[in-house]
Amino acid sequence: MAFDMTMALFRPALKYAMEKNGHGKTLGLKMTEINRGEINLVFPYKEEVVGNPLTGVVHGGVIVSLLDTACGSAAMTVLNTPAVTPTIDLRLDYMHPAEPHKPIYVEAKVYRQTANVIFCRGLAWQDDKENPIAHCVANFMKVDSKSINFSAIAITQLRRLMPWGKTTDSDKETGK
Amino acid sequence: MSSEEMSLEQNKHQLKEWQESIAAARQENSPQTVMEMIPYAAFIGAQARIENDQLLYWLDKKPSNIGNPSLPAIHGGVIGGFLELAAAIEIIYTLDIAAVPKVVDFSLDYLRAGRYKTIYAKCQVLRQGKKLINVTASAWQDDENTPIATARCHFLI
Numbered sequence: 001m002a003f004d005m006t007m008a009l010f011r012p013a014l015k016y017a018m019e020k021n022g023h024g025k026t027l028g029l030k031m032t033e034i035n036r037g038e039i040n041l042v043f044p045y046k047e048e049v050v051g052n053p054l055t056g057v058v059h060g061g062v063i064v065s066l067l068d069t070a071c072g073s074a075a076m077t078v079l080n081t082p083a084v085t086p087t088i089d090l091r092l093d094y095m096h097p098a099e100p101h102k103p104i105y106v107e108a109k110v111y112r113q114t115a116n117v118i119f120c121r122g123l124a125w126q127d128d129k130e131n132p133i134a135h136c137v138a139n140f141m142k143v144d145s146k147s148i149n150f151s152a153i154a155i156t157q158l159r160r161l162m163p164w165g166k167t168t169d170s171d172k173e174t175g176k
Numbered sequence: 177m178s179s180e181e182m183s184l185e186q187n188k189h190q191l192k193e194w195q196e197s198i199a200a201a202r203q204e205n206s207p208q209t210v211m212e213m214i215p216y217a218a219f220i221g222a223q224a225r226i227e228n229d230q231l232l233y234w235l236d237k238k239p240s241n242i243g244n245p246s247l248p249a250i251h252g253g254v255i256g257g258f259l260e261l262a263a264a265i266e267i268i269y270t271l272d273i274a275a276v277p278k279v280v281d282f283s284l285d286y287l288r289a290g291r292y293k294t295i296y297a298k299c300q301v302l303r304q305g306k307k308l309i310n311v312t313a314s315a316w317q318d319d320e321n322t323p324i325a326t327a328r329c330h331f332l333i
Contacts, residue, residue, distance in 0.1 A: 090284045
């Protein structure tokens with residue numbers, strides 16, 4: 001396969017945006033593979049996200065977040081200039097509950113794209129990929145919007161670290 | 177008593193405690209008590225109260241729920257997780273079932289971007305069968321009539 005310059009630049013930016021920001025950071029997910037139309041990530045078990053306190057099984061919402069992140073990122077990688085790909089819809093089938101205290105692996109693949117829509121499939125499993133926890137299909141829009149400004153994200157993060165450059169909630173809301 | 181019997185006994189005990197806590201929450205008209213029994217609710221910051229004889233769920237804005245930091249917008253997965261959680265609470269609190277419902281499938285339509293402010297949600301149980309329950313959930317921010325997402329969920333009991 002020829003060297004893919006766009007992906008070489010996009011890979012660390014996407015990894016940074018997903019792992020070091022907002023909900024991805026809070027979940028503690030790690031992107032293990034980023035290729036064109038294909039994303040792999042892993043989520044370590046966390047007590048904080050338990051959905052059934054009797055069994056210690058993680059809440060389905062976590063699986064939604066993981067698959068949405070993976071599919072959404074996979075959708076972004078098929079574009080030639082990185083841009084936001086809004087989710088149209090997402091459908092998740094839970095085959096069996098996740099076992100507590102074990103990492104969850106997620107794979108997402110773009111299986112078709114048209115002029116306006118990107119079609120993705122995702123899979124979540126623990127021990128055996130052939131016996132998955134959940135399967136999902138998710139569709140994304142290709143929109144004409146300005147590309148994601150990764151450097152702006154990095155600058156915002158840096159400003160938050162500096163005691164004199166703290167961004168306030170009102171700043172964020174007005175998008176300053 | 178074998179270790180297997182002991183863990184079975186322990187499960188029974190835990191389930192009984194769970195049922196008693198839910199009965200107590202209903203007595204006090206406090207769905208928030210049920211919410212607090214699920215760790216994931218605190219993780220995303222979901223809350224519940226009764227309004228006009230219906231359960232109202234809400235999710236205050238929180239930096240750890242951001243998905244796209246440049247807008248900023250709430251993570252789509254968080255909106256999904258919040259609606260799935262709301263649907264589960266709706267069942268646990270309003271229907272008289274013994275165990276924690278198990279989700280079978282979940283379908284989510286994103287209608288608008290979730291801006292960085294409070295999200296509200298309401299649920300409706302469309303059908304309760306012997307084994308399967310169908311619940312819909314709708315989320316909005318400014319106006320209930322302009323939802324940001326709707327979800328449909330099946331639970332096994």
